[in-house]
Amino acid sequence: MIRSLLAWLDDRTGYAGVLHEALYERVPGGARWRYVWGSTLVFTFSVQMITGFFLWTAYSPSANTAWESVYYIQNEMTFGSIVRGLHHFTAQLMIVLMAVHLVQVIIDGAYKAPREMNFWLGLVLMQIVLGLSLTGYLLPWDQKGYYATQVATKIMGNAPVIGVEAQELIQGGPKYGHHTLTRFFALHAGLLPASLVAFLGLHLYVFRRHGLTVKDKNHAPETTFWPDQVLKDGVACLAVLLLVLGLSIWKGAELSAPANPAENYAAARPEWYFLFLFRFLKFEFIEHFGLAFGSIYVPGALMAVVAAMPLVGRWAIGHKFNVAFTWVLTIGIGALTLLAFYEDGNSEPHQAAILEAHRDSARIKELAGGPDKIPVSGAVTLLREDPFTQGPRLFAKHCFGCHRYDGHDGRGRLVYESGADGKQVRGTPTAVDLGDFASPAWMRAVVMDYSNHFAPLKNAQWFKNPGEAEVLNPDDSEMADWSGDAEALNSAENAENVKALVAFLVARAAHKDNGQEAKAADPDQVERGRVLAVDGDWAGAINGTSCADCHSSIGGPFKAVGDDDADDYPNLSGYGSAAWLKSFLANPGAAQHYGEKNQMPSYAERMTAEELELLVRWLTGDYAPTAVERYDNRRVKGTAESREPAVEASEEK
DSSP: OHHHHHHHHHHHHOHHHHHHHHHTOEETTOOOGGGHHHHHHHHHHHHHHHHHHHHHTTOOOSTTTHHHHHHHHHHTSTTHHHHHHHHHHHHHHHHHHHHHHHHHHHHHTTTSTTOHHHHHHHHHHHHHHHHHHHHHHHTTOBHHHHHHHHHHHHHHTTSTTTHHHHHHHHHTSSSOSHHHHHHHHHIIIIIHHHHHHHHHHHHHHHHHHHOOOOSOTTSSOOEEIIIIIHHHHHHHHHHHHHHHHHHHHHTOOOOOSBOOTTSOOTTOOOOGGGHHHHHHTTSHHHHHHOHHIIIIIHHHHHHHHHHTHHHHTTSHHHHHHHHHHHHHHHHHHHHHHHHHHHHHHTOHHHHHHHHHHHHHHHHHHHHHTSTTOSOTTOHHHHHHTOHHHHHHHHHHHHTTTTOOBTTBOSSSOBOOSBOTTSOBOTTOOSSOOOTTTTSHHHHHHHHHOHHHHTGGGGGGGGGOOTTSSOOOOGGGSHHHHHHTOHHHHTSGGGHHHHHHHHHHHHHHHTOEETTEEOOOOOHHHHHHHHHHHHHOOOSGGGTTOOGGGTSTTTTSOOOOOOGGGOOSSOOOTTTTSHHHHHHHHHOTTSTTTTGGGOOOOOTTTTSOHHHHHHHHHHHTTOSOOOOSOOGGGGOOOSOOTTSOOOOOOOSOO
């Protein structure tokens, strides 16, 4: 039955003859492992076609839905993460296999007559594969792909004569956005794969016409493609499959935060196989000659040399030149790639940007997987309205000029207060570090060590114009005098009193801990602290001194009062709470806060109400629960003698 069917099929198609010709093609010098690269490339392309089809069934090529559809594939679609991982890692492996195949062809002299045409076809295929990699990079519509691809399209705009027109054509107009995505998807899923199939077919046809060429024909007796070379090719393809499958299961394809043109993505880098060009463009002499020189002319010249190899290789000296040039180019690309990795790995700003990118990526997955899921407005809205994400950015923009957050700028970039010589360097804080604002440690420091706790305020003198209002100096305050009585405060009799007062202050601040409600305080201890704050039932020399002597409303909830009704001291009712913090940030120079002595500007005029809300909620821990690493894990410890110089402070004072 089966034989009859096969015979009928062969009679109609002639497949048996074609198959026999392919399997029993002569292999001069016998089967070799060095011949497997072409077969593995065909195999990886096949994997790309199959996995790409399944991804296509769930992908939505729209700026409003692209990231969301990839998130669905990655996290909800059956085997979606594995399919995407296979597609992602196979695409990267194709670049490696393509480079190895090219080097092998040049070393073996397989580009020489009569195989020049096939060599040039291979170069065309290489450009198509690179085009597929570039266009596919954008399709998730995440921050990483968005900004990396934007750089690539800008480089295209530097091409001579047609650069600007080509850039607009490829990105769908003068602006980078939704139409760029649709153009790239059409190229990635339509034109480029079709071109690759066509040129690959032509490449294989020409290859079969001229057969293999070997460096040493005396290596082994001549054999046929089947079975030895087929076995080697099969083992190589299986190894490739196992490798990409392992990476897909172990690591998975990365999906960073949704693309947000309003947010600068400082961690932007091209994929690793383009890093050499990225690093090459950073050389000073390249910057001197211009971006077009480094990104268009130099790579174009190098590709021209490679394309001319069949002509140069007609002579023995020419082949030696081609081989030497290939090795120099390969080593140079490898060295530039390693240099780029090394510099990024030792760059504090870049590592901070990477940390932020990873936080955003992990955070958006938490929010998207939460009870509210992804809103109709898109996943990017989740991050824009998330205090945990936006609070640090707002702090870095508006507060970092004076404050620190556990020693960094709010976004994880560490700042050091002194250099190796002990002298202050640029970026010295002029206000207190807010990393543990209103925490028990903070409140205890306010009570027990006021002058030292607020010591950074003394640095504010450097931006203060002489003759203006007096600078707020913590050493000159009555609070400093009161907390300076260390003997009384540290006495055994007052130990429980201090704990109670701190518990009361912390309870009134009512901060949350990483999105979770803080551990409930002992109500009896909190009440004792309230009574202590109002009545001042201390032991020793400070007996009879109460917080309410100066801060009359401290025992009640925070309530904004007019300048005429304010004490001559800060209103500390609900100190550290969201209500108190909003009022303070809106007008820190109000009479109910710190008056004219405070040099902090009003942020009611510098921030929108929404931004102020996000900043306050972040500072008070009022955001959805998270397991994402907090920036305060990067707090400065010890001295800064072996650290990088401080980053420049923001212009916001």
